[in-house]
Amino acid sequence: MKKTIQYGLFCLFVFSSQTVIADIPVWLVGQWGGTDSRTHDVAVSGDYVYLTDQVTGLHIIDVSNPSSPVRIGGYDFVNGEHWGDSGLTVSGNLAYVANEEVGLEIFDISNPAVPLLIGECNTTFAVDVAVSGNYAYVADYTGGLKIIDVSNPAMSVIIGEISLEAEDVVVQGNYAYVPSWWGTLEVIDITDPTLPVSTGTFISSGNPEGVAISNNYVYMASAWAGLEIVDVSNPAEPVLKGSYNTDGYAYRVAVSGNNAYVTDYEGGLVVIDVTNPATPVRVGGYDTNGLACGVDLSAGHIYVGDDSGGLVILASAVCTSYPAMDFNKDCKVDFEDFAIFADSWLECNLDPPSACG
Numbered sequence: 640m641k642k643t644i645q646y647g648l649f650c651l652f653v654f655s656s657q658t659v660i661a662d663i664p665v666w667l668v669g670q671w672g673g674t675d676s677r678t679h680d681v682a683v684s685g686d687y688v689y690l691t692d693q694v695t696g697l698h699i700i701d702v703s704n705p706s707s708p709v710r711i712g713g714y715d716f717v718n719g720e721h722w723g724d725s726g727l728t729v730s731g732n733l734a735y736v737a738n739e740e741v742g743l744e745i746f747d748i749s750n751p752a753v754p755l756l757i758g759e760c761n762t763t764f765a766v767d768v769a770v771s772g773n774y775a776y777v778a779d780y781t782g783g784l785k786i787i788d789v790s791n792p793a794m795s796v797i798i799g800e801i802s803l804e805a806e807d808v809v810v811q812g813n814y815a816y817v818p819s820w821w822g823t824l825e826v827i828d829i830t831d832p833t834l835p836v837s838t839g840t841f842i843s844s845g846n847p848e849g850v851a852i853s854n855n856y857v858y859m860a861s862a863w864a865g866l867e868i869v870d871v872s873n874p875a876e877p878v879l880k881g882s883y884n885t886d887g888y889a890y891r892v893a894v895s896g897n898n899a900y901v902t903d904y905e906g907g908l909v910v911i912d913v914t915n916p917a918t919p920v921r922v923g924g925y926d927t928n929g930l931a932c933g934v935d936l937s938a939g940h941i942y943v944g945d946d947s948g949g950l951v952i953l954a955s956a957v958c959t960s961y962p963a964m965d966f967n968k969d970c971k972v973d974f975e976d977f978a979i980f981a982d983s984w985l986e987c988n989l990d991p992p993s994a995c996g
Contacts, residue, residue, distance in 0.1 A: 665923045665941075666925070670952065671710065671952075676692050678692050678949050679693055679946070680727050682727050682935055683935045686702060689734050696714050697714040699752075711752050726807070728770055734748050735775055742761040742765050743758075743760045743787055745795065758792035760775075763783075765779050765780075766806060767808060769810045773790040774789065776815050784815060786800060803837070806847060811852050819847060823847070824840070824859060826875075845861030846863070848860050855870060856916055858913070865889050866885065886906045888905070888906070889901050890903070900941055902944075908953065928945065929947040930948075
């Protein structure tokens, strides 16, 4: 009788637990631009969002009220200038823009209403940039990784470089992590910035476009292969820890807490729980109107550069800490969590007890 009852309960709860991973709500808070714009990358600092637009240039948006973003300043194109896949980052009072054929451009944003171009450094084809200390690390596409001394922005100079195909770059400690669209993640030792050295290579199953890092894991947006999570605890031997294949074209990724936020082009924004990096799970998303490109996170909001959709500001129900027994991580405890618990309990309440793992 005991086994019969358990079997019946087991079937009930297994059936229930198959549908318990429901989407965490993600909703639109505010929006700016669109229609004639081609918003690409975004970077948030304080109450301002800095974004690159492939058609119109650099824009600075006041998001102190995220539901009503307002443009307060920018840098317009001159002499037929055109920014394509221009990435940017903000550090202190400076914005660094990877401006393709022009190279690295540095703007003084101490007055966000009037950004001033104060420095340039010509490279082959700059597509993204990371800054650490006095150095800017430029993903220079076919020009490789360029390391630029920006201690004096007006006199920026390349001091080191390494040949590879670079789509993006992130820096942590003495290493730069560079994805290549041709299918690899390169780990570069930058202990001596004048002499960067490749120390490890990971072979992707896709075409890596964007990269983020948290602790010992690199999160790669790998185009049609979705999100790949790479363990880089041993920089000489990066290994795949887990992956999640999104529905669209995974382009960029940002990580906060237990979640990775992937811009998936026509697939919009995808939220992936990476609590267990070996088994990432989709827990939410938002279908934007354009092509979701750049992404940044700040103060509980998600900022997406959405190409023709402009700047999209989202929020989600992802909580900063999950309640006890919130097994499906939807920020509440309900019957769905009970179903998961019961399923697990039945599997570990076998007769005889030695059958449990």
